[in-house]
Amino acid sequence: AQSVTQLGSHVSVSEGALVLLRCNYSSSVPPYLFWYVQYPNQGLQLLLKYTTGATLVKGINGFEAEFKKSETSFHLTKPSAHMSDAAEYFCAVTGNNRLAFGKGNQVVVIP
Amino acid sequence: GAVVSQHPSRVICKSGTSVKIECRSLDFQATTMFWYRQFPKKSLMLMATSNEGSKATYEQGVEKDKFLINHASLTLSTLTVTSAHPEDSSFYICSAHTGGVAYEQYFGPGTRLTVT
Numbered sequence: 001a002q003s004v005t006q007l008g009s010h011v012s013v014s015e016g017a018l019v020l021l022r023c024n025y026s027s028s029v030p031p032y033l034f035w036y037v038q039y040p041n042q043g044l045q046l047l048l049k050y051t052t053g054a055t056l057v058k059g060i061n062g063f064e065a066e067f068k069k070s071e072t073s074f075h076l077t078k079p080s081a082h083m084s085d086a087a088e089y090f091c092a093v094t095g096n097n098r099l100a101f102g103k104g105n106q107v108v109v110i111p
Numbered sequence: 112g113a114v115v116s117q118h119p120s121r122v123i124c125k126s127g128t129s130v131k132i133e134c135r136s137l138d139f140q141a142t143t144m145f146w147y148r149q150f151p152k153k154s155l156m157l158m159a160t161s162n163e164g165s166k167a168t169y170e171q172g173v174e175k176d177k178f179l180i181n182h183a184s185l186t187l188s189t190l191t192v193t194s195a196h197p198e199d200s201s202f203y204i205c206s207a208h209t210g211g212v213a214y215e216q217y218f219g220p221g222t223r224l225t226v227t
Contacts, residue, residue: 034215043117043204043218044155090154094214098145103154 002027002095006102013085014110019063019078021105023091026072032094033074035065038104039087047089050074061085083109114138115207117219124195125227131191132222134205140185141207145216146178149202161188195226 004025013019025031032051036044048059055067061084065076074091086109091102114137124130134144142163147155159180160168167180177199179191188207192199202223206216 032214036218041202041221041223043115043220044206046215046217049215097143097214098157098160099214099216101154106152 002029002031002093002100004033004091004093004100004102006091006105008105009103010106010108012108012110013081015083016080019076019081019085019107021076021089021091021107023065023074023076023102024072025074025091025093027093027095033065033067034092034094034099035059035063035074035076036090036092037061037087038090044090047076081107081109083111085109113207113209113217115205115217115219117205117222119222120220121223121225123225123227126196127194129191129193130195130224131189132203132205132224134188134190134207134219136186136207136217139207139209141188142185142210143208144182144188145206145208146180146188146190147204147206149204149221155204158190192224195224197226200224200226 034049035047037047038044047063048057050057050067058064063078089105092099116135118133144161146158149155158173161180161182163182169175182188202221204221206218
């Protein structure tokens, strides 16, 4: 079965610093991978996705992620954190006609 | 595009009553919708997969008689929490599959249910 692992439930980053959220996946078939963001008391918003083709994918709000098959990873980055990036971030992989989510990373941005 | 709405956004009900939550795909047809439950500071727990015109598929451990799901049209799925109890208090989120091969889902804004 497909699964994803997100380490470090809480991630603190200074405003203006690099945001790096790690996601490793397990899949028996070529994966479709996603990053979602959730703000308090809201649903999930799609940040970006990888299906096929270019392994570096760009999303909304300045985020990007790179699919690395050899490392089974799909890490999310943003060069410069803004206060508005404080939220919960979920990595997900498609499997069995559904999404398998990681446990999420709570990002705190320090002024 | 790919907008999903949920109604209501918040609901408070008394123990023993039932409450219905609606999930609508506003600008696309969704043959499949999903219902999730999210506990505080936790990831999403898939409750059931809702297919238009057929019975929902429930995940292991989810009581189908307690959480009634109906997907009567290609744009509407409903979740009814029957005989609600305080332990049913939670954040319920629906999503809809757009039909793409990647099986990406678009999520509603969620419904905060509080049972008193």
